[in-house]
Amino acid sequence: MTRRSVKRGLVLAGSVALAAGLIPTADAAAGSYVALGDSYSAGVGTRAKVDSCYRSTYGYPALVASRYGLALSYQACSGARTADVTNNQLGALSSGTAYVSMTIGGNDVGFADVLTECAQPGWMSDCDGAIAGGRAILTGQLPGRYDSLFGAIRSKAPNAKIAIGGYPLIFNGEDCNALTFFSPSEEASLNSATNDLDSLIRTKATAHGASFVDPRSSFSGHAVCDSTEWINGLSNPVEESYHPNRLGNDGLAKLFGPVLTGSAYKTSTLTTAKPSTAQRNRAAADKVLRMDLAAPANLDKAARAGVSPTEVKRLNSLLRSSDPAVVDRALTDLRALDRQAS
Structure with missing residues (x-):
């Protein structure tokens, strides 16, 4: 979820993942899988940007498609809001779609802008005001947006297993990134807002016959500043910041894969190196x-x-x-x- 404008781009039949040799090219009968959503579904944070939407071969949709031999249509795009999914991504769905996954809503409530505001020194920012602005959208506008979008997905893909993901809690109460100035109370408020967003996603997803994928428990102990981070802290380039890294996407794939297919997902053994x-x-x-x-x-x-x-x-x-x-x-x-x- 970044502040830059959304650029539409279609990657049909898994062209991004196929180019990296991650997904079989000839077994479409194994299942048509459409990955919708925002940067958390595009794979931002994995440092493997492929196109202007940042679809990554290490994003959880590509990992799920590779693990289960699915034909992937990778539609997720960094910066996408609910309206962008409706306008730019739903064309990939049909009655033949077997699986759909998505994360969406963080950009609607101003994820990047809120974090940018709260990361500044307290005497230079209005973190509480930024969070309150996001909450106003969450309670006043996002419920209707979810109803419209989730209903459209079900209508266009009536036979699909649909898995809608929530967002992990980014913070653990500590700020180990020297450039940012998140106080413990600000981190607690940001996590609380994420909990409320996830609660809304769960309610609306299940109301429209979709499964809710909750990453919070799996990411516990892997937040920013934990000993093994699944989420990047402030990074260079900045678009990688506060998104699941490759370990985090592997964790997401382990959650989404079984929900979509009913079969277990074997995680890989990934490691990441940190600068001194x-x-x-x-x-x-x-x-x-x-x-x-x-x-x-x-x-x-x-x-x-x-x-x-x-x-x-x-x-x-x-x-x-x-x-x-x-x-x-x-x-x-x-x-x-x-x-x-x-």
């Missing part, structure tokens, strides 16, 4: 410097929030140090100031 703490902190410090915390306007915001502008300027200056220990301490102290302003 010094490398992460250097990259984070450079990005914090680009936030221009010492600009007069931002120092005024700090003062109004009860944060010492002098201390902000001092710590901002220390971020330029070549000593990793100095940079680490400056980032830690900036986080403490953020807690003071929250």
Whole structure:
């Protein structure tokens, strides 16, 4: 789920996954599988971007299709909202469609914008207001959008097994990413909003004869900053941020596959390498410097929030140090100031 505009693009009969040799080319009788949805279904976060929609050969739909020998029509697109699925993706459905999967709704409630707002230092942001704005859409507009979309999917694919996924909880109460400033209370509020979104998805999916796939339990212990992350923290490029990585997509495939087919899914043994703490902190410090915390306007915001502008300027200056220990301490102290302003 990113803020960039949605670009329509059809990838019929699994052309993305077939190109990587992931799906058999000749066994369409094994089942026609249409993967709809947003970036969580397109595979954003796996660092394997194939097209403008970011359909990935490591996205859970490609993994499910490969594991079960299904003919995949990969329609999911990064940035998609419910209206985009209706307008751009449902043409792939028919009475011959056997399986449909989808995640959708995060962009409708402003997932990327809310995270961007809440990631800033507390004296520079209105995280509570951003979350409240998303909740207003969740309760006021999204129920009707889900009814319309889920009903259209059932109408166009009357014989399909349909699995609608919720979203995992991103945060564990800790913020280990040096460039972001999520407070524990902000993380709890963001997780709470995700719980409410998932509850709505479950209600509407089951009302329209679809199965709800709940990833929250499986992702427990694998949030951002957990020892084994299934969700990326702040990443470079930024579009990879706060999306399931390859381990996370493998976990999603393990959930969606059995729900769709009734057969067990064997997970792969994937590993991911992480940069050193010094490398992460250097990259984070450079990005914090680009936030221009010492600009007069931002120092005024700090003062109004009860944060010492002098201390902000001092710590901002220390971020330029070549000593990793100095940079680490400056980032830690900036986080403490953020807690003071929250």
